[in-house]
Amino acid sequence: MYRPYHPPADPQLVRELTQTQQELRTHVRLLPLTHEPRFIAGCDSSFPTPETILSVFVVLRFPSLELVEKVYHTGPVEVPYVPGFLSFREAPNVLRAYDKLQQKPDIIMVDGHGIAHPRRMGIAAHIGVMLDMPSFGVAKQKLTGNFTEPAATKGSISPLTDKSGELLGEVIRSKDKVLPLFVSPGHRCDQATATRLTLACLRGYKLPEPTRLADHWAEEFKKELR
DNA sequence: GCGACAG
DNA sequence: ATCTTGTCGC
Numbered sequence: 001m002y003r004p005y006h007p008p009a010d011p012q013l014v015r016e017l018t019q020t021q022q023e024l025r026t027h028v029r030l031l032p033l034t035h036e037p038r039f040i041a042g043c044d045s046s047f048p049t050p051e052t053i054l055s056v057f058v059v060l061r062f063p064s065l066e067l068v069e070k071v072y073h074t075g076p077v078e079v080p081y082v083p084g085f086l087s088f089r090e091a092p093n094v095l096r097a098y099d100k101l102q103q104k105p106d107i108i109m110v111d112g113h114g115i116a117h118p119r120r121m122g123i124a125a126h127i128g129v130m131l132d133m134p135s136f137g138v139a140k141q142k143l144t145g146n147f148t149e150p151a152a153t154k155g156s157i158s159p160l161t162d163k164s165g166e167l168l169g170e171v172i173r174s175k176d177k178v179l180p181l182f183v184s185p186g187h188r189c190d191q192a193t194a195t196r197l198t199l200a201c202l203r204g205y206k207l208p209e210p211t212r213l214a215d216h217w218a219e220e221f222k223k224e225l226r
Numbered sequence: 227g228c229g230a231c232a233g
Numbered sequence: 234a235t236c237t238t239g240t241c242g243c
Contacts, residue, residue, distance in 0.1 A: 006231060045233075047234055081234075083231040090233075112232050122232070143232045177243085182232085233234050 009082040017085045021121045027129045028120070032190050033107065037062045037134075040197065041105035042210025043097070043127070045090045046218040048225055053077050053090065055097040056218040058210060059105050063200055065209045072221045073097035084118050084143070087126035094123075095130055107134040107189065107197065109210040114186035114194065116160055116169035118144050128187025135186035136194035137169075138211050142182055147171045150180055155199065160184070170195050178206045 040062045045055040052074055059069040073096040079089040113122030114137035124137030142160070145168045150156035154176050160169040169184030170191060185194045201208035207215065 045234080047233090050235085053234095081233070083233095086233055117232080137232085139232050141232055142230095144230085 006083055009080065009085075014082065014085070017082075017088050018119070020088075021085070021119055021126075024126060024129050025119060025121050028115070028125055028187050030115070030185050030190050031188055033134060033188075033193050035106070037106035037197070039068070039103060039105040040201070040210055041101075041108045042111075042208075042212070042214035043094055043108060044111040044211060044214035044218050045094060046222055047077065048074070048222050051077050053093045054218060054222060054225075055090065055094040056214045056221060057094075057097045057101055058213045058217060059101060059103050060201075060210055060213070062106075065201060065203065067213060069101060069103050070213070070217050071097055071100040072217070073100060074225070086112060087121070087123040091123060091126050091130065094127060098131065105133075107136070108186075109197070109201070109208065110135055110137045110186065111139070111211045111214065113137045113139045113143050113182060114169065114184035114189075116143060116145055116182055116184035120168075122184070122186070124184070124186030126186075128189070132187075134188040134193075136189045136197070137182075137184050137186055138198055138208060139182040140179070145169070152177050154202075156180075157195065167191065172198060174198070174202055174208065175204070175206045181206070
């Protein structure tokens, strides 16, 4: 398959972001949820133009999954995309979108990785720490770690581990014969909770409702801008 | 030195 | 992420 080429990143920038990332990491806490969520949020970002980012937050009632609110926020893109540092490019705008929510959620499902990251600080963990809110990530592509292909049937799961065997996340088949999802906890959440909620949010599509709707509305809001 | 690389 | 048509499989 075709492999993307990532242009060299500014060494100085990478050093600074790495330090910030490691500081944020000290705040991460992996714990089971204390109470069953009543509201779960989904968030995702898109780029109407190369220099503009549009972030969306949707809040669904849980476990009914009815959409109760959707908001978005747009702003200028100030940081380039560098593998492993996606959060610094998207999180600032995502947090502003979060501020616009009337109904704050009990937990946030982010489009991206949680601790299944080189330094255990994917965007889901980053956002969770910034808001000090429970969060977890659901990604469509692997960033780091190893795994064996889960069975082709919906609900099949296989672990995502690092070289030392540490569990980074779980690879979940959310729909029969469709590429699996990579689910990992972000902040104030554990793997069992992340996996359980992801499965509870499936409604016949590859993506669980929170991120699927956030994805959908990101596209709608984008059109709405022109 | 050779791959891998979220969105 | 984004740019894009037709096409294969259930």
